[in-house]
Amino acid sequence: xxxxxxxxxxxSTALVSAGTVMxxxxxxxxxxxxxxxxxxxxxxxxTGASKTMQKTKAVLDKQMDMMNKEKQxxxxxDSKMQSSNHAGQLDPTIQKKDDIESPxxxxxxxxxxxxxxxxxxxxxxxxxxFPQTHREMERLEEEDESK
Numbered sequence: 455x456x457x458x459x460x461x462x463x464x465x466s467t468a469l470v471s472a473g474t475v476m477x478x479x480x481x482x483x484x485x486x487x488x489x490x491x492x493x494x495x496x497x498x499x500x501t502g503a504s505k506t507m508q509k510t511k512a513v514l515d516k517q518m519d520m521m522n523k524e525k526q527x528x529x530x531x532d533s534k535m536q537s538s539n540h541a542g543q544l545d546p547t548i549q550k551k552d553d554i555e556s557p558x559x560x561x562x563x564x565x566x567x568x569x570x571x572x573x574x575x576x577x578x579x580x581x582x583x584f585p586q587t588h589r590e591m592e593r594l595e596e597e598d599e600s601k
Contacts, residue, residue, distance in 0.1 A: 471503035 478499055551570035558565040558573060565573060567587045585591045 471499070471506045475499045475503050 548571060551574070552572075554570045556565040556568040556570055556573035559568065564587075565576070567589065568576065579585075585594055
């Protein structure tokens with residue numbers, strides 16, 4: 455169940471309980487029924503409503519805690535992104551892979567001109583139809599201009 459749905463269910467349950475207490479109280483006032491059974495019933499409804507309100511408060515408190523934690527995580531990620539200076543802050547492993555030539559470049563002509571990082575993503579590029587090299591991009595541009 456989503457967080458917002460849980461809150462709506464808890465809140466509506468609390469409202470129904472509170473409404474029931476008020477309805478019983480009004481009924482007793484109109485009927486002039488001050489009997490012991492009426493008071494017992496009213497106390498039971500009040501107790502039930504009180505328990506429901508306590509549970510609702512606990513659920514809403516947990517939701518607020520989760521939302522605050524999520525906000526803190528988002529703020530931390532945002533501040534990290536703000537403080538990083540593009541390629542200078544890349545993961546050293548990724549940076550290293552992007553600086554070396556593809557390991558398959560000597561054997562595969564399609565790999566020539568690619569970096570080690572490009573080599574890792576090449577299968578996705580091929581599957582999606584993206585050009586893999588500058589030569590291929592230039593060839594595609596020439597084909598577009600000739601049309």
